[in-house]
Amino acid sequence: MNLRKASIFAALLAAGFLALWIETKRPTPPPPAASTPESQPLPAPSTTPAITTPSAPNPPPAKDPAPPDARPTPPPPPASITSAVTPGMPMVRTTTPLLQQPQAPVAAPPQNARPTPQLEGRVELERIHSMLRDFRTRMGENPVGSNAEIMRAVTGDNPAGARLGPPEGQELNEQGELVDRWGTPYFFHQLSKTSMEVRSAGPDRRMWTADDVVSK
Amino acid sequence: MRTDKNSVLRTRRDFLRQASCAAVGTLALTNTVRDLHLINSAMAQSGIPSGSTDYKALVCIFLSGGNDSNNWVVPTDTTTFDQYTQIRANLALPQSSLLPLCQTGTSGAAYSDSDGHTYGFHPACPELQTLFGEDKLAVLFNVGTLVRPTTRAQYTSSTSKFYQPPQLFSHSDQVTQWQTSIPDAPPATGWAGRVADLLDASTNRNGNISMSVSLNGANTFQIGNIVSQYQVSTSGAVVATGDQMGATGARLAAMKNILALSDPNLQRNAYAGVVKNAIAVGDLLNTAVAGTVLDSFWSVPFPNTTLGNQLKMVARLIEARGNPATPATGKFNMSRQTFFCGAGGYDTHTSQVSVNGTDQPTNASGAHYKLLDEVSACMFAFQRAMEQLGIGNKVTTFTASDFSRTLPTNSQGSDHGWGAHHLIMGGAVKGGRTYGKLPTFAINGPDDTGLGRWIPTLAVDQYSATIAKWFGVDSGNIAAVFPNLSRFTSSDLGFML
Numbered sequence: 001m002n003l004r005k006a007s008i009f010a011a012l013l014a015a016g017f018l019a020l021w022i023e024t025k026r027p028t029p030p031p032p033a034a035s036t037p038e039s040q041p042l043p044a045p046s047t048t049p050a051i052t053t054p055s056a057p058n059p060p061p062a063k064d065p066a067p068p069d070a071r072p073t074p075p076p077p078p079a080s081i082t083s084a085v086t087p088g089m090p091m092v093r094t095t096t097p098l099l100q101q102p103q104a105p106v107a108a109p110p111q112n113a114r115p116t117p118q119l120e121g122r123v124e125l126e127r128i129h130s131m132l133r134d135f136r137t138r139m140g141e142n143p144v145g146s147n148a149e150i151m152r153a154v155t156g157d158n159p160a161g162a163r164l165g166p167p168e169g170q171e172l173n174e175q176g177e178l179v180d181r182w183g184t185p186y187f188f189h190q191l192s193k194t195s196m197e198v199r200s201a202g203p204d205r206r207m208w209t210a211d212d213v214v215s216k
Numbered sequence: 217m218r219t220d221k222n223s224v225l226r227t228r229r230d231f232l233r234q235a236s237c238a239a240v241g242t243l244a245l246t247n248t249v250r251d252l253h254l255i256n257s258a259m260a261q262s263g264i265p266s267g268s269t270d271y272k273a274l275v276c277i278f279l280s281g282g283n284d285s286n287n288w289v290v291p292t293d294t295t296t297f298d299q300y301t302q303i304r305a306n307l308a309l310p311q312s313s314l315l316p317l318c319q320t321g322t323s324g325a326a327y328s329d330s331d332g333h334t335y336g337f338h339p340a341c342p343e344l345q346t347l348f349g350e351d352k353l354a355v356l357f358n359v360g361t362l363v364r365p366t367t368r369a370q371y372t373s374s375t376s377k378f379y380q381p382p383q384l385f386s387h388s389d390q391v392t393q394w395q396t397s398i399p400d401a402p403p404a405t406g407w408a409g410r411v412a413d414l415l416d417a418s419t420n421r422n423g424n425i426s427m428s429v430s431l432n433g434a435n436t437f438q439i440g441n442i443v444s445q446y447q448v449s450t451s452g453a454v455v456a457t458g459d460q461m462g463a464t465g466a467r468l469a470a471m472k473n474i475l476a477l478s479d480p481n482l483q484r485n486a487y488a489g490v491v492k493n494a495i496a497v498g499d500l501l502n503t504a505v506a507g508t509v510l511d512s513f514w515s516v517p518f519p520n521t522t523l524g525n526q527l528k529m530v531a532r533l534i535e536a537r538g539n540p541a542t543p544a545t546g547k548f549n550m551s552r553q554t555f556f557c558g559a560g561g562y563d564t565h566t567s568q569v570s571v572n573g574t575d576q577p578t579n580a581s582g583a584h585y586k587l588l589d590e591v592s593a594c595m596f597a598f599q600r601a602m603e604q605l606g607i608g609n610k611v612t613t614f615t616a617s618d619f620s621r622t623l624p625t626n627s628q629g630s631d632h633g634w635g636a637h638h639l640i641m642g643g644a645v646k647g648g649r650t651y652g653k654l655p656t657f658a659i660n661g662p663d664d665t666g667l668g669r670w671i672p673t674l675a676v677d678q679y680s681a682t683i684a685k686w687f688g689v690d691s692g693n694i695a696a697v698f699p700n701l702s703r704f705t706s707s708d709l710g711f712m713l
Contacts, residue, residue: 191386192386193389207626207628208628
């Protein structure tokens with residue numbers, strides 16, 4: 001009786017192993033688009049060659065009323081943005097396989113798609129907030145004062161003598177103020193020692209208008 | 217809210233002893249030392265015969281966001297007004313629109329300070345002009361958070377951190393520092409809370425409500441170690457009412473019956489006592505103020521605004537204060553009270569004077585105009601209400617704010633400043649004059665940090681201590697309430713009788 005049971009058990013075990021072996025030999029289906037971070041609808045800049053290829057700078061838009069002293073070309077996106085889309089992988093890998101998935105159609109980026117100025121402004125604001133975060137990490141609180149005073153503190157006039165800014169690719173004007181891509185000094189709205197609202201005047205270079213870029 | 221002392225602790229002295237022991241374990245050393253001093257003072261006072269039975273109240277009106285006091289009180293002498301106009305640009309008020317500060321009434325001889333400046337109120341503030349002319353309102357110039365007296369040279373020196381309050385220009389930090397009056401220490405208690413800790417035991421022995429009442433939610437100003445702030449809405453205390461308690465009140469009655477049951481567990485007993493007392497105080501309050509809800513009760517109706525409704529409730533609570541010498545059921549029987557009110561919207565970075573896309577500083581629809589219109593009308597109604605109750609000289613109202621704002625325009629408004637002008641109102645105020653010194657209206661001038669932000673010449677500590685002294689904090693305890701006060705030359709700015 002025991003021998004019979006053992007035979008049945010052995011047969012079932014062998015069948016199980018066989019099924020498992022067959023399963024592993026099958027080609028792995030690609031993950032469904034909605035199940036991975038890469039498949040999320042991506043903002044235009046992260047899927048466009050302009051962003052993924054730093055050597056192909058975007059010209060300013062024709063409607064952009066950027067003044068002569070404004071920077072003509074936006075800087076490449078920060079590492080934090082690219083890494084958020086494809087951690088540890090080249091950007092070109094992110095779009096191609098996804099577009100090949102019939103069951104997970106992803107809207108193709110519009111022709112000549114490129115980041116809007118406001119979006120690029122937001123990227124720069126993220127860099128500023130990273131700078132402020134680093135400052136808080138070292139000093140325990142936000143720098144205070146006007147734009148120039150804040151930048152003086154961030155660039156070394158602090159108890160640790162630490163130089164934590166300006167953010168890569170961003171500039172100070174002659175007054176020592178951090179300026180946005182359109183050449184206007186940022187406005188730092190001090191809410192608390194750990195919270196700072198940063199405002200860019202946007203393409204029209206006038207604060208408190210609809211095209212302002214703001215984050216906190 | 218006051219707990220039922222008898223059910224939890226036998227005497228206030230027991231409570232203070234326990235509170236002082238608890239404080240040792242929970243507060244930072246410096247704060248503990250200061251607060252223990254307060255507790256000891258309170259304990260000492262609790263042993264003396266019943267304190268004063270006269271009534272005094274403080275009312276703080278906090279203008280959240282940083283009021284642009286540069287347009288609240290404007291110098292009108294030609295030289296200074298020209299400087300004002302040049303720097304303020306689109307924010308500047310026309311001289312003809314300003315309401316002159318007069319020695320008497322609203323049309324008497326112009327008031328002039330020792331520097332020869334004459335002044336005018338914002339055109340939205342005719343009520344303040346009236347009160348100034350009645351000597352019931354004083355103006356205090358350029359007061360702000362200071363760690364120690366600070367000059368421009370010190371502010372701009374390499375050791376400026378020694379002088380600057382932490383997180384200067386930051387909303388929440390400056391609000392906290394204004395309300396603690398200790399800018400260079402972690403916030404633990406507010407200055408009104410410390411005053412309450414000091415005075416409540418001796419002055420409100422028969423009181424039925426907390427000495428510290430807030431009409432504007434939780435605040436730092438009234439945080440104490442002994443006396444807790446009691447929050448009241450503009451319609452009264454929020455008690456166990458409404459649909460959830462049943463239309464007939466059956467559930468509330470059942471709840472009260474349960475709370476009245478004796479429980480062998482002391483903690484449950486204590487908790488039941490707290491809840492029971494909260495309901496009782498709420499009921500008492502709502503009953504006590506029921507007769508003063510109608511506008512017709514008041515000689516000057518309160519504006520139906522956020523601040524107006526708060527001040528109206530303060531007036532109603534004061535009307536129900538009772539008399540501590542002859543305590544009565546249904547009254548609060550208080551001798552000393554502090555009230556906290558607040559209004560928001562003062563962070564006018566943009567649209568400060570803009571109406572329909574154009575800058576119109578005198579247009580009544582402008583954002584800052586409306587704010588000042590509200591505070592002026594509300595303060596006036598409140599002062600008249602106190603006079604109606606016969607205690608116009610027993611209640612002192614004062615303004616506070618995060619900071620003032622930059623004198624230069626940012627094209628659409630003004631940004632965070634530092635030193636500000638404030639108002640003190642009441643019959644006990646030496647009104648009809650200004651105190652302190654108007655800043656020199658010059659960018660990079662002696663009073664400027666560099667951007668038209670005034671370096672205060674008076675500290676919040678001095679401002680608050682002057683009021684606290686009138687309220688009853690004696691010279692022996694003033695340093696315990698305001699530990700930084702000795703850093704400044706004067707502990708009494710002289711604006712109180």
